[in-house]
Amino acid sequence: MSPRTLHLNAFLMGVGHHEAAWRHPRTDPALITDVRHYRRLAEIAERGRLDSVFFADGLALQGDVRHNALGTPEPLTLLAALAAVTEHIGLIATVSTTYNEPFHVARKFASLDHISGGRAGWNIVTSAGEAEAHNFGIERPAHAARYQRATEFLDVVTKLWDSWEDDAVLRDRNGGRYADSGKIHAIRHAGDHFGVTGPLNISRSPQGHPLLVQAGSSQDGIEFAARHAEAVFTAQQTLEDGQEFYADLKGRLARYGRRPEQVVVLPGISPIIGSTEREALRLEKELEDLIIPAYGLAQLSQMTGIHLGEDDLDGPLPDVGVETEGAQSRRRLVVELARREGLTVRQLLGRLAGGRGHRVVAGTPEQIADQIQLWFENGAADGFNIMPPILPDGLADFVDHVVPELQVRGLFRTEYTGRTLRENYGLDRPASRFAATSGERHDLVVAS
Amino acid sequence: MSPRTLHLNAFLMGVGHHEAAWRHPRTDPALITDVRHYRRLAEIAERGRLDSVFFADGLALQGDVRHNALGTPEPLTLLAALAAVTEHIGLIATVSTTYNEPFHVARKFASLDHISGGRAGWNIVTSAGEAEAHNFGIERPAHAARYQRATEFLDVVTKLWDSWEDDAVLRDRNGGRYADSGKIHAIRHAGDHFGVTGPLNISRSPQGHPLLVQAGSSQDGIEFAARHAEAVFTAQQTLEDGQEFYADLKGRLARYGRRPEQVVVLPGISPIIGSTEREALRLEKELEDLIIPAYGLAQLSQMTGIHLGEDDLDGPLPDVGVETEGAQSRRRLVVELARREGLTVRQLLGRLAGGRGHRVVAGTPEQIADQIQLWFENGAADGFNIMPPILPDGLADFVDHVVPELQVRGLFRTEYTGRTLRENYGLDRPASRFAATSGERHDLVVAS
Numbered sequence: 071m072s073p074r075t076l077h078l079n080a081f082l083m084g085v086g087h088h089e090a091a092w093r094h095p096r097t098d099p100a101l102i103t104d105v106r107h108y109r110r111l112a113e114i115a116e117r118g119r120l121d122s123v124f125f126a127d128g129l130a131l132q133g134d135v136r137h138n139a140l141g142t143p144e145p146l147t148l149l150a151a152l153a154a155v156t157e158h159i160g161l162i163a164t165v166s167t168t169y170n171e172p173f174h175v176a177r178k179f180a181s182l183d184h185i186s187g188g189r190a191g192w193n194i195v196t197s198a199g200e201a202e203a204h205n206f207g208i209e210r211p212a213h214a215a216r217y218q219r220a221t222e223f224l225d226v227v228t229k230l231w232d233s234w235e236d237d238a239v240l241r242d243r244n245g246g247r248y249a250d251s252g253k254i255h256a257i258r259h260a261g262d263h264f265g266v267t268g269p270l271n272i273s274r275s276p277q278g279h280p281l282l283v284q285a286g287s288s289q290d291g292i293e294f295a296a297r298h299a300e301a302v303f304t305a306q307q308t309l310e311d312g313q314e315f316y317a318d319l320k321g322r323l324a325r326y327g328r329r330p331e332q333v334v335v336l337p338g339i340s341p342i343i344g345s346t347e348r349e350a351l352r353l354e355k356e357l358e359d360l361i362i363p364a365y366g367l368a369q370l371s372q373m374t375g376i377h378l379g380e381d382d383l384d385g386p387l388p389d390v391g392v393e394t395e396g397a398q399s400r401r402r403l404v405v406e407l408a409r410r411e412g413l414t415v416r417q418l419l420g421r422l423a424g425g426r427g428h429r430v431v432a433g434t435p436e437q438i439a440d441q442i443q444l445w446f447e448n449g450a451a452d453g454f455n456i457m458p459p460i461l462p463d464g465l466a467d468f469v470d471h472v473v474p475e476l477q478v479r480g481l482f483r484t485e486y487t488g489r490t491l492r493e494n495y496g497l498d499r500p501a502s503r504f505a506a507t508s509g510e511r512h513d514l515v516v517a518s
Numbered sequence: 519m520s521p522r523t524l525h526l527n528a529f530l531m532g533v534g535h536h537e538a539a540w541r542h543p544r545t546d547p548a549l550i551t552d553v554r555h556y557r558r559l560a561e562i563a564e565r566g567r568l569d570s571v572f573f574a575d576g577l578a579l580q581g582d583v584r585h586n587a588l589g590t591p592e593p594l595t596l597l598a599a600l601a602a603v604t605e606h607i608g609l610i611a612t613v614s615t616t617y618n619e620p621f622h623v624a625r626k627f628a629s630l631d632h633i634s635g636g637r638a639g640w641n642i643v644t645s646a647g648e649a650e651a652h653n654f655g656i657e658r659p660a661h662a663a664r665y666q667r668a669t670e671f672l673d674v675v676t677k678l679w680d681s682w683e684d685d686a687v688l689r690d691r692n693g694g695r696y697a698d699s700g701k702i703h704a705i706r707h708a709g710d711h712f713g714v715t716g717p718l719n720i721s722r723s724p725q726g727h728p729l730l731v732q733a734g735s736s737q738d739g740i741e742f743a744a745r746h747a748e749a750v751f752t753a754q755q756t757l758e759d760g761q762e763f764y765a766d767l768k769g770r771l772a773r774y775g776r777r778p779e780q781v782v783v784l785p786g787i788s789p790i791i792g793s794t795e796r797e798a799l800r801l802e803k804e805l806e807d808l809i810i811p812a813y814g815l816a817q818l819s820q821m822t823g824i825h826l827g828e829d830d831l832d833g834p835l836p837d838v839g840v841e842t843e844g845a846q847s848r849r850r851l852v853v854e855l856a857r858r859e860g861l862t863v864r865q866l867l868g869r870l871a872g873g874r875g876h877r878v879v880a881g882t883p884e885q886i887a888d889q890i891q892l893w894f895e896n897g898a899a900d901g902f903n904i905m906p907p908i909l910p911d912g913l914a915d916f917v918d919h920v921v922p923e924l925q926v927r928g929l930f931r932t933e934y935t936g937r938t939l940r941e942n943y944g945l946d947r948p949a950s951r952f953a954a955t956s957g958e959r960h961d962l963v964v965a966s
């Protein structure tokens with residue numbers, strides 16, 4: 071068996087993950103809607119042999135736009151553009167199951183998978199924000215209801231992806247037979263949330279199923295991940311929390327007949343890189359000095375449902391509890407961080423400014439690599455979700471200085487060995503569920 | 519004033535518009551999901567200085583996949599990929615108002631408009647097919663109801679596009695002010711079909727509004743076009759029908775305070791090109807010989823709701839009437855064509871095979887140019903929707919032989935003069951409706 075190696079995903083966000091990145095002299099906030107910026111980022115990631123790039127998403131203008139460069143393009147649109155100008159890098163888009171229809175989502179990801187030659191991935195989210203619901207004429211459904219809908223949604227989407235068997239397309243020009251309709255199946259789904267006859271209107275895509283990624287760490291979220299996800303993004307502040315999450319998730323897989331290596335766990339890390347430790351700390355300090363407290367308060371409110379004002383900045387975090395119908399795991403993380411370290415609200419906002427709850431590590435390339443190796447070799451990670459504080463520079467620094475260090479240590483690939491996102495992550499291509507029962511029962515009724 | 523010049527849109531569809539194109543030796547049906555094929559088509563269109571490329575769309579596997587190369591990528595995804603590798607050509611995607619949410623649609627087109635530097639266009643359709651409804655858990659809404667929803671849908675989408683004024687983004691790094699929230703407006707739409715608070719989560723796009731295109735020619739459809747559309751695709755078989763449609767549509771504009779030159783009328787034409795007339799007719803005959811009647815019958819059924827069998831092929835079209843809850847204008851066109859020319863069903867299918875009801879013209883480049891000029895100069899067209907029978911060859915032949923002929927006649931541009939799709943079509947950029955009433959009433963409430 072080949073030695074276990076790291077997986078690295080570049081989490082791309084505007085001009086950087088630090089909330090003050092747009093104010094830093096090394097960024098240009100005019101680039102947040104410019105495809106050339108994202109193309110450059112994808113090319114840097116590909117130069118570093120990373121597994122994939124990823125865009126988060128929300129369906130409302132969330133956060134305080136007065137004080138941050140918000141309003142980036144819709145991820146699927148942007149990744150389709152990047153598909154045309156890259157070759158190896160995986161393309162992971164966030165799409166909500168709460169405010170979409172499974173037919174559209176199945177089709178768009180199958181299209182992206184075709185267009186990219188098998189590099190599409192879907193970060194499945196249930197949309198924790200209240201403002202999102204108000205752009206779709208409803209109130210935010212309860213947390214449990216969102217995950218129930220997500221489960222049925224996944225069922226429909228994967229059936230649609232399977233609805234054309236791999237060998238359904240014949241292309242028999244002389245015989246006039248384009249496809250074997252016995253291998254294209256109506257799915258006839260009729261459930262609590264969706265009624266979808268199918269089949270999909272595009273053939274089975276190179277990966278069979280675009281890669282399924284998940285990013286919610288509540289109890290419902292972890293259970294959903296154990297059942298469906300092939301890669302999991304998570305925010306973990308300490309090695310112990312990371313180990314606990316990792317063991318918890320991997321331990322739940324057997325229940326669904328899955329093996330531990332079928333799910334790749336990727337905690338977030340925001341690396342603040344300097345050629346010396348002092349240089350790294352200087353960059354961290356420069357960013358910290360650009361923070362606007364009003365923005366952090368709005369962000370805290372939107373992300374965790376904890377609503378505070380400027381008067382609260384120098385006191386401790388009030389005892390607000392961890393329950394919420396919003397993003398449960400993020401609220402828990404924030405409350406526990408403040409308690410554990412006895413932070414004032416202002417200090418807490420400083421800690422969240424770098425990565426919204428993800429771990430921030432400032433140091434030399436070697437120090438960053440040490441942290442990555444530590445988690446990777448001690449049961450806390452199969453790889454990392456890399457969240458550069460400033461873009462493109464932070465990604466270029468990671469690729470040019472940390473990646474070579476990881477390669478020297480034998481922890482990371484030096485060349486791509488496959489062509490698909492699944493191959494990058496070492497994950498199998500699923501068979502169509504209809505392939506075995508072909509013919510009779512499910513076959514498509516075509517008008518004749 | 520500059521002389522009136524033609525507008526040309528390349529209507530791209532798989533390996534060609536002729537239903538037997540996939541069987542012809544000059545095509546390769548394996549390309550229908552290959553982004554390189556579409557890239558090549560876009561590059562050819564751009565080489566010919568065409569205004570735009572366009573993809574139609576349906577939300578179900580419609581037609582008989584046993585006998586045609588169906589299953590092309592979702593248009594917005596595909597056009598986003600083409601945005602990254604083209605510079606001037608407009609990118610028009612079909613999206614249904616019946617099975618979508620306005621927030622998603624507004625956002626995706628604004629994203630495509632940003633990514634392409636102002637080249638996005640939306641072909642607004644109401645989805646006439648019954649199978650489409652069944653992929654969204656409902657029965658097909660009635661024709662009038664679909665257009666009512668479309669009207670409210672447009673209202674919401676354009677409000678969202680206007681929700682950020684053009685000068686809302688400040689990017690004041692020193693002052694820490696990214697945007698002026700007084701120029702970003704909640705839209706607070708509460709209507710019969712939609713409740714959308716807004717604002718959009720992306721800034722106003724280069725064109726202000728991506729170009730609005732429309733393609734239904736029923737009474738409801740024409741009225742909708744008169745009110746909203748800036749370009750109109752239409753299927754017209756004869757010069758007289760074309761003139762009547764043109765006059766009808768242009769005549770309705772005043773009612774909405776619009777001028778005739780604010781809407782570009784583009785009838786479809788499928789040019790079968792040969793260097794001699796005989797060569798053109800030979801290509802037409804080759805394609806005709808590859809037709810599969812079962813496919814034409816399924817297509818007729820799907821497109822017009824007229825359900826016939828192989829036994830009906832050699833009789834006249836039964837008296838089925840023109841009423842339908844499906845695509846009214848297409849049904850009318852087909853029934854009238856059969857009656858006017860006294861066609862058998864088989865002959866009718868032959869006539870529809872080339873362009874599904876659009877006009878097919880076989881001839882030399884000069885003959886094709888003559889037809890284009892005739893309609894253009896006689897009140898039937900402002901330009902054409904070019905539907906090559908086979909792709910890429912049919913488009914290359916048009917660009918390399920018909921376009922130069924049109925240029926020599928002074929009817930078509932020899933260079934692009936603008937950068938946006940609106941500039942290609944000579945249409946103004948709309949102002950944000952909120953720009954005048956700025957401030958107080960509509961301003962965004964940001965958490966503080």
Ligand SMILES: Cc1cc2nc3c(=O)[nH]c(=O)nc-3n(C[C@H](O)[C@H](O)[C@H](O)COP(=O)(O)O)c2cc1C
Nearest residue numbers: 126127164195285286287288291303304397398399
């Ligand atoms: C790395 C990472 C990325 C995420 N990206 C998104 C996102 O783009 N959109 C979103 O709505 N939620 C995102 N989430 C949040 C979750 O997916 C989920 O929607 C939210 O946390 C609520 O789930 P929970 O209550 O299970 O934690 C992300 C979480 C993580 C760890």
Ligand SMILES: Cc1cc2nc3c(=O)[nH]c(=O)nc-3n(C[C@H](O)[C@H](O)[C@H](O)COP(=O)(O)O)c2cc1C
Nearest residue numbers: 574575612643733734735736739751752845846847
């Ligand atoms: C050139 C052209 C392209 C069209 N493309 C589409 C399409 O992609 N999807 C669609 O549902 N209808 C399409 N239509 C049909 C109409 O937009 C409309 O949905 C249908 O004809 C019903 O409208 P009507 O009853 O007003 O004719 C197209 C029509 C024309 C003339």
